[in-house]
Structure formats: structure tokens, C-alpha cells
Amino acid sequence: GKGSYYRLKQVDFNEKSSFSSIIYVKGADISDKFGVFPNPFRDNVHIAWGDLESTEQIVLTVFSSSGNIVGVYKGTGPQIDAEFNQKSSLMAAGVYIMKVETSKGKVLTSKFLKQ
Numbered sequence: 001g002k003g004s005y006y007r008l009k010q011v012d013f014n015e016k017s018s019f020s021s022i023i024y025v026k027g028a029d030i031s032d033k034f035g036v037f038p039n040p041f042r043d044n045v046h047i048a049w050g051d052l053e054s055t056e057q058i059v060l061t062v063f064s065s066s067g068n069i070v071g072v073y074k075g076t077g078p079q080i081d082a083e084f085n086q087k088s089s090l091m092a093a094g095v096y097i098m099k100v101e102t103s104k105g106k107v108l109t110s111k112f113l114k115q
Contacts, residue, residue, distance in 0.1 A: 034047075047077070057102070062097070065096065
């Protein structure tokens, strides 16, 4: 699979900054194709499932940027997409993180913005 190199930059209140060590995070190719579109969105939104099979059982958990669970959806990708699209218009504007756990043990995450 593919991976990415990351480091964090911390900026203190006194404007001093420092960088963390560089780490390599190994990721699956599928994560490149998984996520919400369009991103950002206002009302109408869909989920791109990447290479997941449309019949695979999935649990989708949506978290607010503060870490609170704002929704849990269970079913197949098409079932969850329809329900999420319907309920997403009720979500407050902000940054969210979605986590998908598949019946085959894959875990995927993606960040999205509701305007």
C-alpha cells in the first residue's frame, strides 16, 4: 500500500514554533477514493466508498471536531449514503470526521466540512 510522511508544526501563543519528528504512516490505496463529495457541502452530499463492495455491511460513525458522536449509520454503502444525505442537511456548519468500519475489518477515516 501507499503511505505518507507527516510532521506537525506547533505555534505557541508567543509565536514561537517547533516541528515534531517526521513519521511515516502506511495507508491503504482505498483511502484515496473514500470520502464525502462535494467537500465542502451545504445540503446535498454523497459518500464515495472507494473499492468497498456495495453489499458489504458497514458501520459509519460521524464525529464533530470536538470528538462527540453526531451520528451512527449501519447497513450497506448505498443504504448509508441515502440516510446520511437526508440527515446531513440538519447538521450544524463545521468540520466533521467520519469513520467507517467494514465487516471485513477495514477502518477508514475522512474529514469533511459542512457549510
